[in-house]
Amino acid sequence: MISIFKKYVTSGVKHHYKDETNRRIMVVNLFSAVGVSITFFLGIRALLAQELPLAIILLTASVVFALSQRIQIQFGTRRSRTVSITLLISCLMILVFLLLVTGGKDNTGPLWIYLVPPVTMFFAGVVRGLLALLLFTIACTLLFFVFDESLLIASYSYAFKSRLLYSFLTVTFLSAFYEYSRQKSYDIALDLSEQFEQQANHDHLTKLVNRRGAQTALEREYARIQRSSNTFSIAIADIDRFKSINDTYGHEAGDEVLRKISRTFSARLRKQDILARWGGEEFMFIFPETSASEAANVLEALREVLSFAPIAISDHDMHITSSFGVCEITSQIPLADGIRHADMSLYRAKESGRNKVVVYSDR
Numbered sequence: 001m002i003s004i005f006k007k008y009v010t011s012g013v014k015h016h017y018k019d020e021t022n023r024r025i026m027v028v029n030l031f032s033a034v035g036v037s038i039t040f041f042l043g044i045r046a047l048l049a050q051e052l053p054l055a056i057i058l059l060t061a062s063v064v065f066a067l068s069q070r071i072q073i074q075f076g077t078r079r080s081r082t083v084s085i086t087l088l089i090s091c092l093m094i095l096v097f098l099l100l101v102t103g104g105k106d107n108t109g110p111l112w113i114y115l116v117p118p119v120t121m122f123f124a125g126v127v128r129g130l131l132a133l134l135l136f137t138i139a140c141t142l143l144f145f146v147f148d149e150s151l152l153i154a155s156y157s158y159a160f161k162s163r164l165l166y167s168f169l170t171v172t173f174l175s176a177f178y179e180y181s182r183q184k185s186y187d188i189a190l191d192l193s194e195q196f197e198q199q200a201n202h203d204h205l206t207k208l209v210n211r212r213g214a215q216t217a218l219e220r221e222y223a224r225i226q227r228s229s230n231t232f233s234i235a236i237a238d239i240d241r242f243k244s245i246n247d248t249y250g251h252e253a254g255d256e257v258l259r260k261i262s263r264t265f266s267a268r269l270r271k272q273d274i275l276a277r278w279g280g281e282e283f284m285f286i287f288p289e290t291s292a293s294e295a296a297n298v299l300e301a302l303r304e305v306l307s308f309a310p311i312a313i314s315d316h317d318m319h320i321t322s323s324f325g326v327c328e329i330t331s332q333i334p335l336a337d338g339i340r341h342a343d344m345s346l347y348r349a350k351e352s353g354r355n356k357v358v359v360y361s362d363r
C-alpha cells in the first residue's frame with residue numbers, strides 16, 4: 001500500500017529536473033490524490049442524500065483533479081505542468097466559489113475557502129498567486145455583497161460574510177509572506193550550492209578548472225567519442241625548472257608565474273578547448289575532435305609565445321619555458337592509458353632538453 005502511494009506521488013519525477021520542479025510535481029500528485037479522494041467521497045455522499053447539484057459539482061471536481069495530474073504525467077513538458085497547475089488552481093477556486101454559492105452541506109462549504117491561498121501561492125508563486133487571489137477575492141466580494149440576491153442560494157449573515165472575507169485576506173497575506181520567504185531561502189540555498197560546485201571544480205590560484213573538473217571533462221569527452229567514433233587529443237604541460245623560480249624569487253613570484261602562464265595559455269585556445277590545472281606546475285589541455293598533430297601545432301605556437309615573450313614578475317623579466325606531452329585518445333584505448341601516454345611523452349620532452357612538444361608514439 002505504502003509503495004503504491006509512493007509510486008503515485010513520485011510519478012513524473014525525473015532526476016534531471018531541478019529539485020524545485022520535482023517538488024512541485026510531487027505536490028501536484030499529492031494534492032490531486034487528496035482532492036480526488038475528498039471530492040469523490042463527498043460527491044457520492046451528496047448523491048446518496050439526493051443533493052444532486054452538490055453531487056455534480058463535487059464529482060466534476062474529482063474528475064478535473066484526476067485529469068490535471070494525468071496531464072503533467074502524460075506529456076512531461078514545462079507547458080503541460082503549467083496547464084496542470086492552472087487546472088488545479090482554477091478547479092479549486094471554482095469548487096470553493098460554488099460551495100459559497102450553495103453553502104455545501106449544512107452551510108459548511110465556506111470553510112474550504114482557507115485551502116485556496118496556500119495552494120495557489122505554492123503552485124503559482126507570489127506574483128501570479130496574488131493576482132489570482134485578487135481576482136478570486138473580487139469574485140467572492142461581488143457574490144456576497146452585489147449579486148447576493150440573484151446568485152447566492154445559501155443564506156449568510158452580513159457579519160459572517162465580512163468576517164469570512166477578512167480572515168481569508170489575512171490567510172492570503174500570511175501565505176504570500178510564507179511563499180516569499182520560502183522562495184528567497186530556496187534561491188539562497190541554490191546560489192550557495194552553485195558556488196560550492198564552482199569552488200569544488202576550480203583552482204583557487206589560476207581560476208582554471210582543477211584536476212577534479214578536468215577528470216569530469218575527460219570522462220565526458222571519452223563518452224562522446226564512444227558514441228561518435230571520433231577522437232580527441234590531450235596534452236600535459238609542465239613548466240621547466242619551476243623550482244628554481246620559487247627558490248630564486250620566492251613562492252609568491254612562483255604563484256604569479258602560474259597565473260600569468262595560465263592566462264597566456266587560455267588566451268590562445270579555441271572556445272571548445274579546455275585548460276585545467278592538473279597539479280602543482282602542470283596543466284592539462286583537452287582538445288575535442290582534434291588529432292594529435294593538430295594539437296601539437298597549437299601547442300608548438302604556445303611554446304614559442306612562452307619562450308620568446310618574457311614574463312614580468314616583480315621588476316624582473318623572466319624567460320620561462322614549458323614542455324608538453326601530447327596523446328590522441330581513441331575509443332579503443334582506456335582513458336587512463338591515454339593520460340599515462342601523455343605523461344610519458346612529457347617525460348620524453350623533459351629528458352630531451354625541455355621546451356619541447358612531444359607527441360606520443362609507442363615506438
Ligand SMILES: Nc1nc2c(ncn2[C@@H]2O[C@H](COP(=O)(O)OP(=O)(O)OP(=O)(O)O)[C@@H](O)[C@H]2O)c(=O)[nH]1
Pocket residue numbers: 205238239240241242243244246250251252253254255258279280281350354
Ligand atoms: N609557487 C608555487 N610553486 C608550486 C606550486 N605547486 C608546486 N610548486 C612547486 O613547483 C616545483 C616543481 O619542481 P620540480 O617538480 O622539481 O620540477 P622543476 O623544477 O619544474 O623541473 P622540471 O620539471 O624537471 O623542469 C616545486 O618546487 C613545487 O614546490 C604552487 O602552487 N605555487
